[in-house]
Amino acid sequence: MNARELTKDEYFFGHKACAGCGGALAVRIAMKVLGKNAYAALPAGCMSAVGFNFPQLCFANNAIISTFAGTASMLTGIEAGLRAQGATDFTAVGFAGDGGTADIGIQALSGAIDRGDDILYICYDNEAYMNTGVQKSGLSPFGAKTTTTPAGERIRGNIRPKKRMFEIAAAHGIAYAATASVGYLNDYMDKIAKAKTIRGTKYIHVIAPCPVGWGTRTDETIELARDIADTGLWPLAEYENGVFRLTKRAREPFADPQNYFKKQSRFRHLTAGDIAAITADRDLNWEKIKKEYEGS
């Protein structure tokens, strides 16, 4: 899909997201693809905090805040409730952050995928609990400085890699799963549009840079979201019918991660050795991807 094919309707508008917010863009674009018959559930987190301050209510479509842990289970209820009343033409869509997905909401998400509920779950991943002021989540990347993983002599930022949520979703035998980035919206839109047509559970994990938490300028959001894909650190892929596939393959040799890290204050403390270790991990991951996705 491209910009010209999008509806002029704006479903997520007037919100109080910070300037340059990648998460707001992920929600806005997904809603434009899904259209007016989408019922959105958003747990506690940035997008519910900025979009639902009575009487400033920023979704033009049906939308509800769920409990932090309950995005997927509330979607299950919405979908079942509508279907029980005879509705057929709708999408139950969730927009949860990285903490709401990989940490507190993973149980309900796993339950929904296990049941094969006909819902679309979108994780907008800004790689920390941004709404509460940048604390480490299960999707914070290795090395990232957050307010609970300071970078100093004893703690060198977050010491664990991101949970592999895309693979975790796929391991359930999910109907459809994909990774995406707000840097490449055409690819993201294709995935939303495809997910809309598939029956069963759909999981889309979209990287959504946060200028505040990443320590970047507000106008750098899109280039960072492109860098993370171009460096090979975040492969753009999908999983369907039991098969993994790259959708927008990063060109090799990949862009140097050094430049991606240098732009963000959360990574400023990383040494050449740290970046070499991250790069080695990336290469290992790509060997696996080439073998498993591409059979080479």
Next chain:
Amino acid sequence: MIIKPTLRDRPGAWALSDYPEGTYWEAGYLTQKNAGWRSERPVIDKEKCTGCLQCYLYCPDGTIDSDLNIDCDFCKGCGICAKICRVSAIRMEGETR
């Protein structure tokens, strides 16, 4: 008519009877603008513009429509549009206040 949250003209004071019985309200009901957040505003040079719509697509706030009108009531001045423009047709101008 496009579907979009819209600004309402409603008085600031609320009586009990104005409230809904529970936490439900009309979708897309806006009472405030976001213009005050901005220190810079985007200006499109229509001569240079090729109409690729990348600024419309990538705006996190949906404040540039597909006819390239900028809604300055809601633009936060993030500058993504200026940065994404391949032909540098958008420049950020300081707000003079």
Next chain:
Amino acid sequence: MSREFLSGNEAFAFGVRLARPQVISAYPITPQTIVVERLAEMVEDGSLTAEFVHVESEHSALSCAMGASAVGARTFTATSSQGLLYMAECLNYVSGGRHPVVMMNANRSIALPWNIYGDQRDSLALLESGWIQAYAQDAQEALDMALLAYRVAEDPRVSTPFMANLDGFHLTHTYEVVEVPEQAEADAFLPRFETENKMSESVPKNLAFTAGPDHNTAFLYKQHEAMRRAADVIAESEGEFAEIFGRGYTGLVETLHTEDADTILVTLGSAAALAGEVCGKLRAAGEKTGLLRIRYMRPFPAAEIVRAVAGAKVVAVLEKDISFGFEGVVFTNINSALKQAGADVRTVNYVGGFGGRFISESDIARIYREAYREAGAAAKDGQRVRFIGATA
């Protein structure tokens, strides 16, 4: 109408079927599990048409029920004890959102120590969660309560979720002959669920939003008023229930011989059945005993209790919970009501039945006899409350 030999759990499931819920979220926990098992069987045999969702936790059970209610579907879920506590966040969420979910809770003790048997510490710990709380005494009342629950909860004047409490094992697993109404009678009693508080294609809404300091109080006040109105709606609904089904209930409380009683025992749930027998025997022996059974803890029957007990010399409150270091929460509520009304009656608190400990006929008889001399005085060991079954 048919007669069936049913346990409390089964009777409640029969009542739920008559209410025709559209979405049921089910998760097992003893001693509630039989309710969702029976409902699954009913869906399987075609006698109930509902989306039956196998959620992975109690938190999801109630979150799912709220999602379905938020699009206008009639919903049901059930839980007990640890499960009720696990979904505690969702309890306030559903009530604050004003979604009329109906849930059965099988009253059970709370760990630690682990114990699967009945007391009422689970639901009473969540008295402030904004749900209507009713306590059934027998299986017939359980079945009828399921129907009344939907009628009251969904009334637009109320729009508040309903927790129907059945004492674990004592009621959930005890079999009795129960009159089961015809579907047509149930349909006549219970209208379709209609609400403005929902997301729909025709009128898109934003739900469950934030209300800051300027707006927050208004929503809480409205919730409070709705709970107060529930008392009238319960009375009105029970009146119509009696007309259709020929069985009456007595509102927020039920009384026995309270008019001229010197000593009135107040209790709730299945213990009231035995207490009624003891009260009757003592009456026959010439003692001026009375009994008040609390049917609803929320809305709290303050006026009804004051009216019934104000003329007595002493009120003994027997409850299956304890606010550690203080007293039972039912006792606290009753004392507040009496004090506010200026009622000059002495009160004493007995707590017991913990972890399923049987409250015997002699326990109750002893309470009736001791209460007068114990009231207003600390126990020998300085306690405000008397523990049944914790004697040295």
